[in-house]
Amino acid sequence: MKKIIPLLSLIVLFSCQKESGNNGGGGGTPPATDSFSVSVSNGYGSGKYKTGDTVHIFSVATSSSQLFNTWSGTDVSLLNGKDEWHTWFIMPSRNVSFSGSLKNITPVTLNFEQIMGRDRLKPVYYYFPAGQKGFVYLLHGTGGNAENLTKSYEFQLMISALINDNFGVIITESEESTLGTDTNGDGKIRWNPIPLDSTTNVDFANIKVITDEFYNRGVTNRSKFRYSVGMSNGGNFSSYLTYLFNYKAGISYCAPSGGVMANSLNSPFQFCMARFDNNENVGPTGNANALTNSQTISGRGVCSKYLMQEHSPLYAERFARKGDISISQSTAVFNELKTKGFLDSKNYFIGFSDALSTAYQANPLSFPAMNSLSVLQRITVLEQIALAVADHHIYSDYNSATLKFLNSQCN
Numbered sequence: 001m002k003k004i005i006p007l008l009s010l011i012v013l014f015s016c017q018k019e020s021g022n023n024g025g026g027g028g029t030p031p032a033t034d035s036f037s038v039s040v041s042n043g044y045g046s047g048k049y050k051t052g053d054t055v056h057i058f059s060v061a062t063s064s065s066q067l068f069n070t071w072s073g074t075d076v077s078l079l080n081g082k083d084e085w086h087t088w089f090i091m092p093s094r095n096v097s098f099s100g101s102l103k104n105i106t107p108v109t110l111n112f113e114q115i116m117g118r119d120r121l122k123p124v125y126y127y128f129p130a131g132q133k134g135f136v137y138l139l140h141g142t143g144g145n146a147e148n149l150t151k152s153y154e155f156q157l158m159i160s161a162l163i164n165d166n167f168g169v170i171i172t173e174s175e176e177s178t179l180g181t182d183t184n185g186d187g188k189i190r191w192n193p194i195p196l197d198s199t200t201n202v203d204f205a206n207i208k209v210i211t212d213e214f215y216n217r218g219v220t221n222r223s224k225f226r227y228s229v230g231m232s233n234g235g236n237f238s239s240y241l242t243y244l245f246n247y248k249a250g251i252s253y254c255a256p257s258g259g260v261m262a263n264s265l266n267s268p269f270q271f272c273m274a275r276f277d278n279n280e281n282v283g284p285t286g287n288a289n290a291l292t293n294s295q296t297i298s299g300r301g302v303c304s305k306y307l308m309q310e311h312s313p314l315y316a317e318r319f320a321r322k323g324d325i326s327i328s329q330s331t332a333v334f335n336e337l338k339t340k341g342f343l344d345s346k347n348y349f350i351g352f353s354d355a356l357s358t359a360y361q362a363n364p365l366s367f368p369a370m371n372s373l374s375v376l377q378r379i380t381v382l383e384q385i386a387l388a389v390a391d392h393h394i395y396s397d398y399n400s401a402t403l404k405f406l407n408s409q410c411n
Helices: 146-151 153-164 175-179 202-217 233-244 283-299 327-339 353-362 375-389 399-408
Strands: 036-041 047-049 054-059 066-072 086-090 096-104 111-116 121-127 134-139 167-171 225-231 249-253 269-274 304-309
Touching (some): 121 202, 153 167, 153 399, 167 202, 175 202, 225 233, 233 249, 283 304
Parallel strands (some): 036 096, 134 167, 225 249, 249 269
Antiparallel strands (some): 036 047, 121 167
């Protein structure tokens, strides 16, 4: 479901609304010189802003033994999501301050083995905390596989959050991914939701067989709730999987699913979309369809939520977030992008990440900061830009909301 971007075939991402300008603050439109201070501790976003501006704040980076906890302070009621590492608010006519906090966790390593599916061995990554409340299938997108999902930094953050919240996780891959073959001739390597049964459809059959294997081992049992979370084609497959096996709840990232599922699902389902999703099968139409489908599900008396990832500005330390780039390297790349006109006056990236990829490939020596990075580090830069732009990509910006939905749905 994704266009190929030079230098970065795995990038896919999401977006945000830009500043709304001066809306006025109770006494009419403030003068152009009117501004107030935002102070952010243990995070980024401090500065001067006008009343009515959309302001984004970001936590400092976390290590493998940490997760973001929450924002605190007298102004947290302004925030769109006080428990999200990145959130936003509309600037009031006063100074505001926020303090981010992290929590320590015990890092875990996913187990890996080949488990016999219906027809062949399937790669399976998994972890079941003691006394887990249930388990979540995590589903890759078109062209993906189980290994790539586990190496995605945004998915890694979700996996850590799920396990820390006492959910088990299971990651496998579509049959086409295992075979490396487009078996249904649709031109894609991905999950196939049709036919909708677990006998003739090998993807559903594999999920059932792998689940039964864990039941038989006694590491989990049939009383535990089941969930699914998928990205892109995996998000679409999540809706069918949730329906067919009557999961407790399902979530789709960057996929609208379809009207058939919207009129059939009896389990709660959440859509997490990206404002400027540039994927050929999503875009503005797909975002609108996802909203319609969510409303259709809710209209049938079934819980459904619809969330939108917003376009956000870059900050100097953004590229150090993953940990493979130092803060000094990140700052140098940020300044290079600023100097070369890739950022607007408020540090929003102009266009999509492939603009930078194309320019860099045309003349690498003209980008000394970028050129000093390794190939994998340059991929990190492009990925973080794509996330900030709000293109087609799994994102961690609503991890807290995702956990809340899995735990309590619409309650």
